[in-house]
Amino acid sequence: MELHAELEAQIDRWRGYVQRRQAISAADIDELEDHLREQIADRQATGLDDEEAFLVAIKRLGNLDAVSREFAREHSERLWKQLALVPEGSDDGGAPPWRELAVVLALAVGAGLAVKAGVAWMDGGAGLARNLGLLVFPFLASYFVWKRRLTVQVAAALLVPFAALAVVLNIYPFAPGGSTEILAVLHAPVVLWLLAGVAYVGGRWRSDGRRMDFARFTGELAIYYTLLALGGAVLIGLTFAVLQIVGADPEPLLAEWILPFAIPGALVVAAWLVEAKQxxxxxxxxxxxxxxxxxxxxxxxxxxxxxxxxxxxxxxxxxxxxxxxxxxxxxxxxxxxxxxxxxxxxxxxxxxxxxxxxxxxxxxxxxxxxxxxxxxxxxxxxxxxxxxxxxxxxxxxxxxxxxxxxxxxxxxxxxRFTALERWQTQYLPVYGAWAAIVVVVFPPVFSFA
CATH class of the missing domain: 1.10.357 (Tetracycline Repressor; domain 2)
Structure with a gap:
């Protein structure tokens, strides 16, 4: 259904509030939003305008979850309290924390194994550089697919461009060390990251609020990944200092096992930390x-x-x-x-x-x-x-x-500030399109040099 821009902005603000408070899981937020939109559509069908339909829908949604009650208290001056305030209810229990941790660790180890296999198969060099993102992306995307409970259609929509990118990067006859190969190595991760964004937002890429959620996630991921890298570097440094004192050579262990597992695995763990500790x-x-x-x-x-x-x-x-x-x-x-x-x-x-x-x-x-x-x-x-x-x-x-x-x-x-937010998120796909052009179009145009 088509909704007006201001109504979409209100829904995005509601979703952002719920997501920041971490009252319920991301999958439950998606389900709640579906209920909200259905209620809005029903109210609009009776002749209510956008604002009235939204407020009445929030009231009905408040009976489903205590999140609306919290939101109502925060925005009482906008009639949230009188329309959405409901008695406290019992929270539904989510999946056991150990189950998600087990999934994350399995995917992190899988990413490490994929990179380790890639290093052995491609023997490093440009081939590994072109395929490094392709080796890690499936495991990060799989976490979002599992976390967001994505449909088969959305998963297929991710698989097709991923496969196309993998084919291009591996069948193009790049000149060794040529400019187009270096450009492809630099721009392919941009395409993959935007595909990861589609998985993160649950396939709802047209929503400005969801795209802003992904921008926020990217910043927070950088923070957590940096913290993990710094902490890991300290631990590795202390361990290696002890090994060197006793006469052991730790460098082969670092190059052949620790780095191939730690670098990609930390990315998956950092994504989980962002979700768990927003x-x-x-x-x-x-x-x-x-x-x-x-x-x-x-x-x-x-x-x-x-x-x-x-x-x-x-x-x-x-x-x-x-x-x-x-x-x-x-x-x-x-x-x-x-x-x-x-x-x-x-x-x-x-x-x-x-x-x-x-x-x-x-x-x-x-x-x-x-x-x-x-x-x-x-x-x-x-x-x-x-x-x-x-x-x-x-x-x-x-x-x-x-x-x-x-x-x-x-x-x-x-x-309003929402106009600035919308511009930022609506422009993001342009960078992905340009990165795809550089990877796919530039090599044949410049003779793969």
Whole structure:
């Protein structure tokens, strides 16, 4: 059924509240939302408008779960209390915690075994680099398939593009060490990650709220994965120090067994931790964004000053341009995470002004990078690397310009914050489409060089 944009925004806010409070499992949230939409459709059929249908549906849904009661108390000024407040009910018991842990550990070990087999079969090198994401993705996606109880249709929708990507990466006659092979290695994980996003949102990729959930999940996953990596590095370092003291050589063990299992396995475990401990991460997410946003602004201003003092843009080193693209991507990730961690109902504040400053400085850096790239193309001609970098910078330019414009409107009270959220999530598939073009189209166009 077709719902108006404001009604969809209300449903997304309701879902976001429920998910953040961790009152029920993700699968139960999906079932609750289905009930909510059915109730809305029934009320609309009787002639109620969107707002009335939504409020009455929330009241009926409140009789199904105590989540609506909590939401009603939080938003009593918007008539939630009188329409949704219901007596306390008993919580339904979910799956035993040990069962999910067993599934996660099995998938983590499976990812490690797949990578270990890939290392042995492909003997490292470019072949392993092209297929590393393909080896890990099935296990991460399988966790979401199990967690979200995805239908066969959604699982098939994930399998088809995954298989197509695997075929392309392994049948294309890439020149050894060529530019198109390196570009394919760098862009294939982007395609795979967006496919993982489809699994994470339960196949409901058209929902702005679900896509923002995935953006938030990605940021939290990076936090947990980093913490796991740091903790693991400390443990490995202490263990190896003891082994070296007694005369043992731990390096073969590290290279042949620990790293092939730890790196992919930690990704699956980190995804499980995000699902299990969302309320913990959400307490530190706003703090992280408030700390790193001004620091990132200072870094970008310093970079602009250095570039301004560097002189001619043609002489800028190619590696510097690549590094700057990586920095801009990280800035975009910080922007997305900042938006996902913010309460969409809160009024404009200092953090929003800092976010606008971040966008403006990133736009200035992106403009310098685009100018340098166009100058180099005019001087030295086209190449796969230059076109890929130029395309990415143009996508970033459009993304940041629109984000800045919407942020200005929000700060001036002319737009709601949900408009900025929708723009971020609606633009995400564009990056996946561009990554797919680089992987699939660039190699034959540039003769696989």
């Amino acid at each position: 309320n913990v991460v959400e307490n530190i997410a706003p703090v992280l964004t408030r700390v790193f946003t001004p620091l990132t602004i200072a870094m970008l201003l310093a970079i602009l000053a250095v570039l301004a003092a560097a002189g001619g843009l043609v002489d800028i080193d190619r590696n510097l341009l690549i590094l700057m693209d990586a920095i801009l991507v990280l800035v975009l990730c910080l922007l997305l995470y900042s938006i996902s961690a913010r309460d969409s109902l809160a009024p404009p504040g200092l953090s929003d002004a800092l976010q606008l400053a971040l966008v403006v400085t990133a736009l200035a850096v992106d403009a310098v990078m685009l100018t340098a790239m166009l100058t180099r193309i005019a001087e030295f001609g086209f190449s796969p690397n230059k076109i890929a970098a130029l395309g990415l910078n143009l996508l970033l330019l459009v993304h940041l310009v629109r984000a800045g414009w919407l942020t200005v409107g929000f700060l001036r009270g002319q737009r």
